[in-house]
Amino acid sequence: MQIRTILGSCIVGAVMAGNVAMAEGGPHDKAIKARQAMFQLYSFSVGTLGDMAKGKIDYNAELAAELAANLNAAANLGQSAFWPAGSDNSNPENARNRALPKIWETFPAIGENAQELKDAAAILATEAGNGLDALRSSMGAVGKSCKGCHDEYRAKKK
Ligand code: HEC
Structure with a gap:
């Protein structure tokens, strides 16, 4: 009984500590998550279209047109609020x-890469x-x- 109580309170303590750690995110975490969600949309669209192009899944004209329209819409989202200063990968507080900090140091150069995607x-x-x-x-x-943009502005995976 005694042991069970001690174990029980240890578990409660660990869960609470976990919650506290999660609540203490960096100030830019929501913006970081928003831009990553945009990139996930890019990736899903391009990945599925790539599977069609390679014959891994059957070509479907309607679906291909829809995915390409989605990519085009996502590539044209306004991004000003997604990239606040200080939201780069050098700050351990960030999600x-x-x-890379270079995005902000050389801004607005990255706009050329964004334009390349919009055109394509x-x-x-x-x-x-x-x-x-x-x-x-x-x-x-x-x-x-x-x-092109990843080579310039995205850190390699660790
Ligand atoms: C203008 C620059 C730029 C262009 C164009 C670009 N990316 Fe990225 N991408 C980035 C940067 C910078 C990051 C890192 C963002 C971060 O971790 O907050 C990133 C991250 C990502 C991620 C990881 C997202 C996550 O959840 O962590 C994926 C997937 C991705 N890009 C896919 C794509 C695909 C597919 C395309 C082309 C259709 C593309 N990107 C075009 C700059 C770009």
Whole structure:
């Protein structure tokens, strides 16, 4: 009985400590999560279109057009509130993120990379529903724009 009570209170203590640690996030965590959600949308759209382009799943014109339209919409979101100063990966208070300080140090240079994606996504949005060949030939520029920005502004995975 005695032991059970001690164990019980240890568990309660551990759970409470966990809650406290989670409540103490950095001041920019919501903005970081919002921009990462945008990137997850990019990734889901491009990943599924890539699977179609490679023949891993059947080409479906309607779905391809929808995914490309989604990517195009996501690429055109206003992003001002997603990138507050201090929300880079050098501050350990921040939620897990891989945004290099260079983004802010060289701003607005990153805008060129964002524009590259917008241009490529606009073409993909008009082409993706026009057959497998049209999808394939408009995917490359999109992938290139993702990689170009990651090479410059995203930290490598640890
Ligand atoms: C203008 C620059 C830029 C472009 C263009 C860009 N990315 Fe990123 N991406 C970043 C940065 C910076 C991060 C790190 C953000 C962070 O961790 O807060 C990132 C993070 C990500 C992540 C990880 C998100 C997470 O949950 O941690 C994914 C997935 C991703 N990008 C996919 C893509 C895809 C797919 C494309 C092209 C369709 C793309 N990105 C285009 C700069 C860019």
